[in-house]
Amino acid sequence: MSEKSQFITQWESGWLQVKVPLPFSLKWVNAYLLPEDSEKTGWTLIDPGLRTEDTEVFWTEVLSELSIGWQDIISIVITHHHPDHYGMAGWFQKRTGAQVWMSQAALDSARRLWGENETFSEELTEAFLRHGLAEELREDMLVHMRGFRNKVSPQPVNPSILQPGERFRMGNMHWEILGGEGHAPGHLIFHDQAGGKLLCGDQVLPDISPNIGWMPDGDPDPLGSFLTGLGEMRHLEVAMVFPGHRDPFLQYRLRIEELLEHHERRLQKMAELIGNEDRTAFEVCELLFGTRLRSNAHNLRFALAETIAHLIQLEKRGIVVRIESGHAGDGNARIGYRRVSTS
Ligand SMILES: [Zn+2]
Structure with missing residues (x-):
């Protein structure tokens, strides 16, 4: 077995799940590579991971192992703006020239968190202090927040916008785009109505419950939005879920019930x-x-x-x-x- 094959799993239709390592307790984020052979031949890359020196080396080795050239990546799709999903989008764009796709709310969030002269780190820390955060933790929190900037740099240039309600073609399939709230603003979920596949980022995860992402001047009731969204998603016909963390799983409705409970x-x-x-x-x-x-x-x-x-x-x-x-x-x-x- 070669060195990187333990991080790569092949699914039906030639889909590849790549477990991109993370320096957090989550351990890895799932990137997916979907083969394309319609207008252009190549691959769509979903959620490439957090940008660090280690992940740059990791991806270079993974692509070499898969015999995929940089120019073979023809589009990059981001489910949501969290650094462990979005962080390498710009890095990949630079090497591949691929088009980057994300939601407007994800783009706005990325700008708010890591744009020029950002004030979000300060706003979040101040809001946490109002919610009782111990004063001696202020500096740690600020340093932590600001530490993400280089893990999402360079950021993608001129991303294309995807909207819930639209249809989108990737992996030689037609997908219905749904919006998810509560975990991240404008989180995108891709549903394949014909085959029952669901690419859902962090909206529904097996074993762990997706973090509910409250932030100042964000969704005033993120848990309410999350629970309402799960209630609506419960009715989708889903045979197989491809989540952002852990492994793909089958028991979609059961998992939704567990999360609600x-x-x-x-x-x-x-x-x-x-x-x-x-x-x-x-x-x-x-x-x-x-x-x-x-x-x-x-x-x-x-x-x-x-x-x-x-x-x-x-x-x-x-x-x-x-x-x-x-x-x-x-x-x-x-x-x-x-x-x-x-x-
Ligand atoms: Zn996330």
Whole structure:
């Protein structure tokens, strides 16, 4: 067995799943290579991965092993803007000249996070502080956020926009494009109505629940959007799911039910953890996930965003109320949550 073959799995129709390594607990992101032989012959590359020196070497070796030349990659499709999916889009575009496809919301998000003079790292950190993040973690969070810029550079030039509701041809097949919310703005999902294939990025994952990505001035209720979206997606005819992490799987509807149940249980758990206290999201987050996250800004960011998203949903359901104290101008504004008395 050659060195890179353990990272490559061939599926029917000649599809290739490439497990691109990640320096996080997720371990790898799935890139997919779909063969094309209609107008042009070559390959469509979906979600190439996080750009690091290691992944540059990785892809160079993988393509050489597959005897795929750079110019054989004729289009690059991005399901959503998260760095582990989008990060190498520009790097690949430079080497291949391929057209890059993504949603407008993904492009806007990438610009907001990693555009010139970005202020998002600061905005997110300040918002987390209002939600109770310990002051001594401010710097870690800022450094962590800013550290992603080089992992998405260079960014793609003039990407083409895909919209939910459109049809798109790739891998010699026609796909219906659906939009997913909650995990990332304008997340794209590709459904093959004829054959029941679903390329769904991180919207539905096996074994792990997709992170619910709350951010300031983003979706005001990302968990609500995620749950509504899952409810709508439940009706699709799907035989095989090709997700962004872990391995392709069969039990699509079962997995959707599990994810819906997971969030109901977590909502209930958070309401219990609030108990009779006023709690900030950071306090609830530490009660739920433990204080060890303090040493891992990456995991802490996901856990805190996830907690805020659940608290917002609990508020929508009338189970908790949001309490604001202090003044934003003094930097001592705090947001907390209290259970609504049922007695
Ligand atoms: Zn993601």
